[in-house]
Amino acid sequence: MPDRIDALVPFSPDRPKTRLADALAPAERREFADAMLTDVLAALRAADFSPRLLATEATGRDVPETVDDRPLTGAVNAALAARDPSAASPVAVVMADLALATPRALGRLRAPGDVVIAPGRGGGTNALLVRHPEFGVDYHGASYLDHLRAARRVGASVRELDSRRLATDVDERVDLAEALLTGEGAARDWLRDAGFELATGGGRVSVVRDGG
């Protein structure tokens, strides 16, 4: 069995998924975000990671948790800096809204490289494994390109993790179709129970919701 690797999972219980406002009511967005988090934590554990929530406020979940109400970049960098530098142990940072994440996909973060990056759709950074002590994150804008530059700046080697499952963060209505198509866990079930189903038309598949 491989060594367990710490995995930070940033989560904002207070303001979840505002870009899904055209598809879900506020309470629903909270429930759906919770379901995605459940899936990500389960997949991380199954892939031999030790997840730790990095939450903007206490969640009450049965998982180790650091509460830090700063914006994402500052909170993640503080958590990275809090590591014991002599231990040089790797740490992963995995977004909480990867509704398609599987243990197999997350296990690929163990690829060699000072920094292993799974880019997201639209230039984001959905999952990272950091082995280099000087690498810091910056999640603003097209963070994938920024992270390539940041790695170059500190002389860290980079491996791109080419995964559709990790590239698919669920932020917008169109992404719900992906969770229905190839999701496998609580988030997919939540959407089905809420009445969402696939709508196939001319182009890409989208979602419709029944009257309920």
Place this chain on the structure above:
Amino acid sequence: MPDRIDALVPFSPDRPKTRLADALAPAERREFADAMLTDVLAALRAADFSPRLLATEATGRDVPETVDDRPLTGAVNAALAARDPSAASPVAVVMADLALATPRALGRLRAPGDVVIAPGRGGGTNALLVRHPEFGVDYHGASYLDHLRAARRVGASVRELDSRRLATDVDERVDLAEALLTGEGAARDWLRDAGFELATGGGRVSVVRDGG
């Protein structure tokens, strides 16, 4: 060196990329589709595939070509049926608009399995490797799910190829950002030359075009 595997690349020179009509003029869509095809063919060759165009009309390109003006599903199934069944040699089917495809990503099609499928965004099937003599394609609707069912029907094992690069077909304006972000070839260069650049705002990165 691994054995070369035949790879069919369907291509419609006559009606390319209509869903990009809000971003590109008809002649531009043809040029851009050509650039993507160039990238896909180069990546296939570098990954030790032998590409063959399956074109709705003659292209004049310096690559083996089968002309078949039937719709996609019928043309691909005819080409699959034309194989020598006793040879049982695998054949790949790779879409021509995978602007992010790299030799490394395409090489993963050689994974074990009677059918290896790289699902696309929105439930499509962007790349396939078929080793089973009875498996046929159906590209209508959410073809990834249909292909899972079709494999089950003929008793073929399926491997999902989890690749962001192969999942990203460039069909709509929003996809152009992906080609600019992590494309590496002629399609990315074409977009830059045409004046497209990344626009980072609140959510995902999009594209803007200069006055030219």
